Amino acid sequence: MTLPQTMPAAPEAWTLPSKGRVAMFSFIVAETSIFTIFVVAYLFYLGKSLSGPTPRQVLEVPIFSTICLLSSSITIHLAVHYLRQAKYAAFKLAWFLTFALGAIFLIGTGIEWNKLITVDGLTISTNLFGTTYYSLVGLHASHVTGGLIALGIVLALALAGKVNEKHEHHLDVLSLYWHFVDAVWVVVFTVVYVIGR
C-alpha cells in the first residue's frame, strides 16, 4: 500500500493544556474523594461515641496555625510569581516563608496532639471521636508533611542556586498541590472545629 501523504497541514498553531497541570488536577480529584470519605465518616460518627472525652470538652480552635497555613498559600503564589520575573532573592524569601509557615502548622498540630494524648487521655483507640479525629486530621497532616518535603527539596535546590525561571512550570504545579492542601484544611477545620464542636 503506497499512498502519498495528502493531508493539508493543520492551519493554526496546535496547543494543548499542560500535562503537568492536567495530571495535578486529576490527582487532586482522586485526593478529594479520599478526604470526602474521611469527612463523611467524621460527620456520620459525630456524637456517636459511647464514652468520653467529647470534642467540646477537649478541642481548642487552632486559630494561629490555621492563619499560618492559609497565608502560606499567598506566599507560595508570590514565590512562583517572583520566579517567573527572575527575581531570585524575593523568590527564595517567599519560598522559605512558605516552608516555615507550613512547618509552624505542623508543629501546632503536634502540640495539640501532645496535649490531647497526655492531658486529656484521648488516643485513636479511646472512642469513636478519637478514631475519626486522629485519622482525618492525621490524613491532612500527612499531606502537609508530604508537601513540606517537596517544598524543602526545592528550598535546598534554590539555596544552592539551582532553581531558575525554567523551573517555573514545575513549581507552579507543586503550588497547585499546596493550595489544595490548604483548601482541604478549610474543610477539615469547618467540620472538626466548627460543626464538630
Added chain:
Amino acid sequence: MSSESLPISGLAGLETKPRPTWIEVLHEWLVTVDHKKLGIMYIVYALVFLVVGGVEATILRIQLAIPHAHFVSPQVFNRMFTMHGTTMIFFVAMPVLFGFANYLVPLMIGARDMAFPRLNAFSFWLTAFGGLLLYFSFLGGDGLYGAGSTPDVGWWAYAPLTSVAFSRGHSTDYWTISLLVSGFGTIGTAVNIVATVLSMRCPGMTLGKMPLLVWLNLVMSGMLLFTITPLTAAQLMLMIDRYMGGHFFDTQAGGSAAIWMHFFWIFGHPEVYVLIIPCFAFVSEIVPVFSRKPIFGYPIMVAATVCIGFVSLSVWAHHMYTIGMTSYENAFFVLTTLAVGVPTGIKIFNWLGTMWGGKIRYELPMMWCLGFLFQFLIAGLTGIMLGAAPFDWQLGNSYFVVAHFHYVIVGGILFALFGAFYYWFPKITGKMLDKKLGHWHFWLFLFGFHMTFDFMHIPGLLGMPRRIYTYEAGRGWAIWNLIVTIGVFFQAVAVLMFVFNMIHSYFRGRVAGNDPWDAWTLEWATSSPPPEYNFAVIPEVKSRRPLWDLKHPEDPDWKYE
C-alpha cells in the same frame, strides 16, 4: 518493516544490532518505560492471573458439582472464593484493560508515549507488587498466630468479619495492603491516561475527532479518580481498626458495619463500569471496521458514556437492599439503577445501527463482539431485574446474582476482551492468531459459557445462596450444579487453546503486515509491531478516520464531518 509500506512517513535507516543475550533482554524489560512494553507486561501479568483465578474457580465448581462433596474443606472453599473474586477483579480485569489502554491510547492519538512514562512504569510495578502480596499470603498469612492462611473474608470483606476478633492472623492484612498498593498504582495509571489524552494528541485531533476507544478510556480513567480512592480510604480505616485499635467498623464501640458496605460499594459499583467501559471501547472500534461503516452516532456514544460515568456514581446501594434501608433510600437507588440502563441501551442501538446495512465480515474479532452484544443485553436485563428492590429482596445473595454478574464479567467483559486480543494481536506481535484454533476457542467457550452461566440462574431462583460450600441432596439444586460444573471444563479447555494459540502464533503465525483488517485508526498506520518511537513523523489528522482519508484521497471523511 520496510518504510515504503507505511502510509505515514518512513523510518530512517534501521540499524542492525547484534542479538542481545537473555540477561540484556530481561534487563531491558525490567527497566523499560515504553508504553508498549508496559502494556504487554500488564497483559501477560493479567493472563497469568487469569489462569490462577480460573483454577480457583474450577476448585469451587468441583466442590459444588454434587451434594455433600468433600473435594475441599469449608475453610479452603472460603479462601478460594475470596481469592477468585479479588484476583479476577484487581489482578486480571484491571491490569489487562490498563495494558490495552497503555498500548493503544498513545498510538491512537499519534503520540510517542504516555504523558509520564516513568510514572507509568511505577504504576505497573505497584500493581504487580500488589498481586504478589496477595499471593504471598499463602506463605505469610499464618503470621504469629498460626491461624488463617490467605484471606477468607470474601472479596467485599464485610465488617465485622474483618475485625481482629474474627480474622486472626495476617491473611486479611495481606488482602488490605495488596489492594492499597495496587490502588496507588491504579491512581497513577488513571492520572497518566487523563494527562495523555488531554495533552498529547497529535495536531488536528480535537476531542471530537478522537477514536471512541480513546474517549472511553478517558471516561474510565476519570471514573477511577473518583472511585478508587474511596476504597483506599476504606482500607486505611480497616488498617486503623486492625492495627491501632480504632472503632470505625467496631459496632461494640458505636461504629457501624453498614458504613463499610457503603464505602466499599461506592467503589464497587462504579468499578463494574470501569471494567465494562474499556470493553465498550473495544467493541466500538471493532464493529465499525468489520461492518465497513463508520460508527453510528459518534457524539451520542460519547455523551452516553459520560452519562454512564456520572450516573453510575450514584447507584452503589443497590448492592445493599437486603440490609434494610429506608424506603426513600431504596426508591432513590432503584431509580438511579434503572436510569443507568438507558445510556447503556443507547450504546447497544448504536452498535446495531453501525452493523445495519453494513458489509459484515465474520472474522474472529467480530464474532466475539457479536457474542458480547447478545450476552451483555441479557446481563443488562437480569441487572434491571435485580435493580428493583423487591425482586432483590427475594434473590439477593443467591446464585441468581452470581449468574448475573458473571454474565456481565465473562459474557460481556471477557468476550469483548477476547475480541480485542484477536483484533490487536497482529499489531502487537506482527503475527496473525491462528484462525482454526480461534474458531475452536470461540465455539467451545461460547458453549461452555452458556452451559455454565445460563443454568446457574436456576439454582438461584430455587433459593440456593451463594458462598455455601456444600448443600443437601433433594433440594432440586444438584442437577443444575452438575451442569454448571461441566460447562466450566469447556471454558477451561477453550482458554488453554487460546493460550496455546497465542504462543504458537507468536512463533509460527502468518505475518500480519501493518494493516491486516483494513482499519482506519492511527495504530494501523505504523509497522507491526510498532517501532519504539511509534511514528517517525508525528501525524496530522483531519477526521475521525485518518487512515480512511489516506487510503481514499478522492473521498476523505473530513469533507463531511
